[in-house]
Amino acid sequence: MREVVTALEARVARLEDQVAIHRLINSWGTAVDTGQAEAAAALFSDDAVLRSDMSHLVGPAAIEEMVHSDGQQALIRQGSAHIPAFPLVDIEGDRARAIGYSRVYLHTDSGYEVWRVSANYWEFSRTADGWRVSSRTNHVIDGGSEAQELLAGWFRQDT
Amino acid sequence: MREVVTALEARVARLEDQVAIHRLINSWGTAVDTGQAEAAAALFSDDAVLRSDMSHLVGPAAIEEMVHSDGQQALIRQGSAHIPAFPLVDIEGDRARAIGYSRVYLHTDSGYEVWRVSANYWEFSRTADGWRVSSRTNHVIDGGSEAQELLAGWFRQDT
Amino acid sequence: MREVVTALEARVARLEDQVAIHRLINSWGTAVDTGQAEAAAALFSDDAVLRSDMSHLVGPAAIEEMVHSDGQQALIRQGSAHIPAFPLVDIEGDRARAIGYSRVYLHTDSGYEVWRVSANYWEFSRTADGWRVSSRTNHVIDGGSEAQELLAGWFRQDT
Numbered sequence: 001m002r003e004v005v006t007a008l009e010a011r012v013a014r015l016e017d018q019v020a021i022h023r024l025i026n027s028w029g030t031a032v033d034t035g036q037a038e039a040a041a042a043l044f045s046d047d048a049v050l051r052s053d054m055s056h057l058v059g060p061a062a063i064e065e066m067v068h069s070d071g072q073q074a075l076i077r078q079g080s081a082h083i084p085a086f087p088l089v090d091i092e093g094d095r096a097r098a099i100g101y102s103r104v105y106l107h108t109d110s111g112y113e114v115w116r117v118s119a120n121y122w123e124f125s126r127t128a129d130g131w132r133v134s135s136r137t138n139h140v141i142d143g144g145s146e147a148q149e150l151l152a153g154w155f156r157q158d159t
Numbered sequence: 160m161r162e163v164v165t166a167l168e169a170r171v172a173r174l175e176d177q178v179a180i181h182r183l184i185n186s187w188g189t190a191v192d193t194g195q196a197e198a199a200a201a202l203f204s205d206d207a208v209l210r211s212d213m214s215h216l217v218g219p220a221a222i223e224e225m226v227h228s229d230g231q232q233a234l235i236r237q238g239s240a241h242i243p244a245f246p247l248v249d250i251e252g253d254r255a256r257a258i259g260y261s262r263v264y265l266h267t268d269s270g271y272e273v274w275r276v277s278a279n280y281w282e283f284s285r286t287a288d289g290w291r292v293s294s295r296t297n298h299v300i301d302g303g304s305e306a307q308e309l310l311a312g313w314f315r316q317d318t
Numbered sequence: 319m320r321e322v323v324t325a326l327e328a329r330v331a332r333l334e335d336q337v338a339i340h341r342l343i344n345s346w347g348t349a350v351d352t353g354q355a356e357a358a359a360a361l362f363s364d365d366a367v368l369r370s371d372m373s374h375l376v377g378p379a380a381i382e383e384m385v386h387s388d389g390q391q392a393l394i395r396q397g398s399a400h401i402p403a404f405p406l407v408d409i410e411g412d413r414a415r416a417i418g419y420s421r422v423y424l425h426t427d428s429g430y431e432v433w434r435v436s437a438n439y440w441e442f443s444r445t446a447d448g449w450r451v452s453s454r455t456n457h458v459i460d461g462g463s464e465a466q467e468l469l470a471g472w473f474r475q476d477t
Contacts, residue, residue, distance in 0.1 A: 270433070
């Protein structure tokens with residue numbers, strides 16, 4: 001009986017981990033679109049690395065600075081929505097990884113523009129304060145090999 | 160042992176609450192896009208309030224009426240898809256709240272248009288018939304302060 | 319006590335089923351956008367049927383062939399993102415069904431185009447190897463009755 005309950009506890013903990021990791025992924029867009037620099041930075045571990053076609057940021061302070069940057073503030077004034085798609089998440093103990101698409105919609109004088117569609121690969125670690133993003137790599141979808149490889153690697157690791 | 164199991168039951172109930180609230184949020188679009196007025200109204204509690212830049216509806220009957228309205232019927236004939244993004248959900252006992260983006264895609268002669276991108280704030284209550292939406296506030300993303308404040312408040316309440 | 323734990327096990331299993339079915343739905347897009355034909359086909363049961371306005375495929379081999387087709391390879395070279403919306407899922411024992419929207423974004427010389435917005439109805443079965451898609455029907459949203467009926471049926475079955 002104790003064994004059954006212990007196994008059940010582990011399964012419930014894993015489902016809660018899923019919810020926590022979804023929450024990290026889904027908090028990013030709202031935080032950066034509303035200029036909540038501290039909230040955006042707090043999603044990441046101290047040694048977190050964010051890579052994209054345009055930037056390479058290391059650590060929460062650099063992420064806060066990005067949110068305060070002229071480029072990001074211009075997007076906020078224009079009206080932006082960074083929206084991640086439902087991700088694929090794999091959890092193993094205190095580490096997890098995920099892939100998924102994201103889109104940035106921008107308000108313009110003639111309606112909404114799909115400004116960017118990207119591929120993302122995230123890594124997560126369980127810290128003393130709960131799950132944090134430890135790495136995010138983002139490449140725009142443009143038929144090029146970088147976004148392709150970022151996503152295709154997921155299926156190769158699976159098998 | 161009994162204590163361990165009781166704690167586990169509470170954790171499972173909370174995960175089930177998450178699923179139920181996601182379902183409420185995700186049922187709305189399909190219901191209004193297909194003219195299912197009763198199904199749309201049934202997502203809401205009797206005293207529910209829906210606020211947007213264009214409307215202020217109180218209670219299920221007003222919501223049903225909105226689905227039957229000329230404006231909504233025209234969207235249905237044109238071909239529309241109201242799609243919420245993955246929301247952020249907080250549950251406390253018999254109350255919950257969530258924020259998240261939503262988009263309306265419209266079919267046009269020259270393809271699909273992103274007609275509207277909005278910020279949403281929902282409140283939920285657990286009723287005798289299960290979770291219901293008790294309030295939804297919706298503001299379009301256009302760089303203005305209303306959508307900004309609606310979403311940014313989430314992070315301020317968090318801290 | 320044993321009864322309480324057995325009931326809890328069933329509830330946890332159901333939550334895990336939800337996660338597994340979300341994963342099937344969310345794996346499809348990434349697999350076809352990156353040309354992972356085997357991974358795409360592996361989501362389906364041996365007798366799975368895929369119906370759309372443009373195609374009727376039966377079984378994993380036909381799905382693999384579709385991924386290798388000239389049409390799909392052209393989309394991959396252009397840069398595509400097949401993104402499902404958060405689905406509504408119903409599970410009953412070893413069978414499940416879901417409805418939900420999906421979108422295809424395409425990279426073009428002048429930015430991103432929302433190429434297709436569709437309604438989907440899925441059926442799933444639990445096999446010896448876990449949950450698999452046993453049927454998917456897809457109709458584009460264009461104000462026509464096919465997509466409407468596909469989604470509206472969900473609410474009629476509910477009541």
